[in-house]
Amino acid sequence: MLSRSAPVFYGDLRSHERVPLPFSAFIGFCKQRLQNTDGVCGPCGVNNELERNGMAESESYNESFPYDDAHQQIYLAQVPIMNIENEEHGQLEALRDDIQTPIFLEEKVLSSINLWMNNAEARSSTHYDPHHNLLCLVAGCKRVVLWPPSATPTLYPMAIYGEASNHSSVALENPNFSIYPRAKCLMEYSQKVILHAGDALFIPEGWFHQVDSDEMTIAVNFWWRSNIMSSMLEHMDSYYLRRILRRLTDREMDEALRKDSSPEMLKTKMNMCELLDKREGDNSTDNQNQTCEELDLNGTQEQRNTLHELEPFSIQALHELVSLVHDSVNVADHVEPGQSTSTADSTASVKVEYKKTMTTDSFSLEDDPVAKILWTLDSCTLQSVFLAMARNFPRTLEALILHLLSPVGAEVLTRKFDEIDRRTTEDDRNKFYKVFYGAFDDQFAAMDAILNGKESFALQAFRNVLDKFVGFDLGGPTRGLR
Structure with missing residues (x-):
């Protein structure tokens, strides 16, 4: 291998070329290097090993290799x-x-036995092998850095369809963290091993490794297939691929929500609790009436009484959600002749004009106030809030779900629904969903909006999986889940 970037040897075919070279010529380069060190014996007895090779000093190895000035490459x-x-x-x-x-x-059943030898210091690029690997050092010294397969996202593997798909895209020298930001923490997942003559290192298949070799280092390695790969039948490859991609996508979604559940999110929840404690401390009927009037100035006394049954925390959350909807839309009630202007939201025909600044394409909790509120509420509180909205402000609930629910909001909402399903009986679940979806003029439109948002969130997670583990950018939004 002749490297254009020696002493670093990158696996990418564009960074090196295979050149024909008699083994005896390379041994000659090694002897010449040893002679240039004023007779000092090479590391770990390499000089003696080369002498026993039987090559005469007068042998013209340079004639066998046209790159006279590239011996160290x-x-x-x-x-x-x-x-x-x-x-x-x-x-x-x-x-x-x-x-x-x-x-x-x-x-x-060994797949191959290989020789590795360098006469000058060398660094191999970070890569993994599709076989189990036993690296045995004959002479010299190697320093090996290892990463488990789980660290793949920090190493930015090259595209799976490329000729160097098992190599990292991150340069060994002066890595560009603006292009590869996850690589900033790659050393946190690494293990380092130093090998001397007589040492051996087992490198499991799929483990990334980067090797630095001292001058005049010789190694032999053994490759063999793992039991897992040997047992995998080819006709099942497509199934295994889908299962693994699905599992990685699910984990990516979990990690995205966990990452966004930062101290900032907890701070938001604590602030809401502080506001509620203060409101609850007043404990006056006038304040409660004022809260209900803020939620909907056209509400009836019967609806207010229903709202009064909510816990203070639920009232605050309800107020926040209604306010977000009202801030994002212009609501104009079309009142039939003779109909009172105080007619409740549930009986009004609403014309909605949506602002262009809505966050319905958001994939991050931090960027989405609606999703953030849904995430901070426990399932019991959220159920109470939705029941109150469905009974008192059905058009507001409809606007929230159909027009303000972002992909991350849809994912959070369905997870809360799953919690409600686990916590309640079948009869209670049916009653809840009957009231919830009964607030919509078109129940199927509401279901589609939630499902489409959830699948959009999963699609972005899938894109991230392809980027992190396959080295392929599918395109699309790049916010939130990165």
């Missing part, structure tokens, strides 16, 4: 000693008899 990387998938290309097959297979690998 050459790295013997993954040169096969044995390869069951391509036996005819065992370039160093003559060394096979000199390699003793470790006892615990004797019952394994």
Whole structure:
């Protein structure tokens, strides 16, 4: 391998080229380097090993290699000693008899045995292998940094369809954190190992690793398929793919909501509680009446009495939701001739003109006040709030669900519905949903709005999964779930 960025060797084919080089010529480069060190013996006895190789100093290895000034850019990387998938290309097959297979690998079906050798210091780019790997050091020193597969998002793997799909996109030297922001914390998930001659390191399949090698370092590695990969039948690949993508998408949604449930969210909830405690301390009927009048100036006395049954926390949440709807829309009541202007919202025909600044495309709790309120309420309180809205302000509830519910809001809402389902009996559930959906002129439109929003949130999570784990940008919104 001839690298254009030596001593760093990147796996991307655009960063290096394969060049024909007799093994004896490379050994000659190594001997020349050792001689240039004024006779100092190479690390871990490499000088003696090369002398025993039997190569005469007078041998003209330079004639075998046209890149006279690029000796330090050459790295013997993954040169096969044995390869069951391509036996005819065992370039160093003559060394096979000199390699003793470790006892615990004797019952394994080896995929390949490879030689790794460098005469100058070298750094390999971060990558993973599709096999279990036993790295054995013959001479020199290697420093290995390991990352588990779970750290993949911080390493930005190259696109799955590319020729270097098992390599990280993050440069070893001067990484661009403006392009790869998650890489700022990649070392938090790493483990470091130093290998000397005689040491061996097991690297499980799928584990990312980056290796720094001292000058004159020689290593041999063994690759073999894991039991899991050996047991996976190809006709099940599509099923496994869908199951894994679904599981990663579900986890991405959970992490997005957990990430947005920050101290700021808790602070919001505490502020609401403080307001309610203050309101509850007044405990006056006049204040409660004022609250109800703020919720809907056209409300009837019967509706006010229903609202008075709510806990202070529920009243505050209801007030916040109604205010958000009213702030986002212009409501004009079309009153039939002879109809009182105090007719309740539930009996009025409402014309709604929506502002352009609504957050119906939001994927982040922090950016969405409606979703934030829904998230801070427990399922019992939210059920009470929705029942009050459905009975007293059905058009406001309709506007909230049909026009103000963002993707993250829909996801939060359905999760709250799931909590309600687990907490209540079947009869109580049916009664609740009958009242809730009964507030809509078109119940199916409400269900579609919630479902479409929920699926939009999942789609953004899926996009993030492709970006983090597959290295593919599907496009679309980039807010909230990143």
